[in-house]
Amino acid sequence: MDILVAYATKNGSTQQVAEAIAAALREHAGDTELHAARQVRESLAGRDLVVLGGALYSGRWHRDAHRFLKQHRPELTAGVPIAVFGMGPRSDDKDAWRHARAQLDRALAKRNWLTPVAVTVFGGVDPPGRRKRHRRDMRDWDAIRNWAQLVLNQAHGRPEPNSLQRAQPTDG
Numbered sequence: 020m021d022i023l024v025a026y027a028t029k030n031g032s033t034q035q036v037a038e039a040i041a042a043a044l045r046e047h048a049g050d051t052e053l054h055a056a057r058q059v060r061e062s063l064a065g066r067d068l069v070v071l072g073g074a075l076y077s078g079r080w081h082r083d084a085h086r087f088l089k090q091h092r093p094e095l096t097a098g099v100p101i102a103v104f105g106m107g108p109r110s111d112d113k114d115a116w117r118h119a120r121a122q123l124d125r126a127l128a129k130r131n132w133l134t135p136v137a138v139t140v141f142g143g144v145d146p147p148g149r150r151k152r153h154r155r156d157m158r159d160w161d162a163i164r165n166w167a168q169l170v171l172n173q174a175h176g177r178p179e180p181n182s183l184q185r186a187q188p189t190d191g
């Protein structure tokens with residue numbers, strides 16, 4: 020397969036998640052490129068799958084993720100499958116996760132032409148300023164790798180129970 024994983028990050032944690040997803044996709048499906056979203060200038064036409072991840076800051080999805088969708092709307096509406104993720108709550112608090120999901124859904128609702136094969140939120144990481152031992156890191160690497168597998172299944176047209184065909188207002 021010809022897969023692109025693109026990420027929009029400020030402090031690097033989203034890039035690391037994108038790297039893990041790209042590695043899992045490479046292992047299971049072959050050719051997978053990884054790039055910062057803002058560096059992807061060429062058309063997505065011919066790609067078998069695109070994964071786009073972006074950090075959430077102050078209720079908004081990273082602007083490079085928005086720009087990516089805007090720039091590549093023609094190929095994405097022409098049928099290149101895309102899966103989307105956001106980052107990320109930094110606690111176990113259910114409300115934080117619900118809010119993050121609502122923030123991502125709001126961002127995607129602006130692109131009502133978009134029909135992702137999967138949408139999710141991963142836990143985030145405190146910015147680097149904090150002293151290392153106090154830095155929270157809510158990334159669940161097994162969940163991240165499992166999602167990569169789910170995305171592949173979705174792209175192959177094998178729906179999973181409870182998976183999302185498009186952004187929902189909340190996922191409860």
Ligand SMILES: Cc1cc2nc3c(=O)[nH]c(=O)nc-3n(C[C@H](O)[C@H](O)[C@H](O)COP(=O)(O)O)c2cc1C
Pocket residue numbers: 027028029030031032033034074075076077078079106107108109118119122142143144145146
């Ligand atoms: C100032 C600030 C604001 C944030 N706002 C949100 C937010 O609104 N929603 C959310 O889910 N996470 C929020 N986060 C958490 C980030 O999404 C998290 O730190 C993420 O891992 C950052 O990704 P990056 O390292 O790729 O930039 C915020 C973090 C900071 C430092």
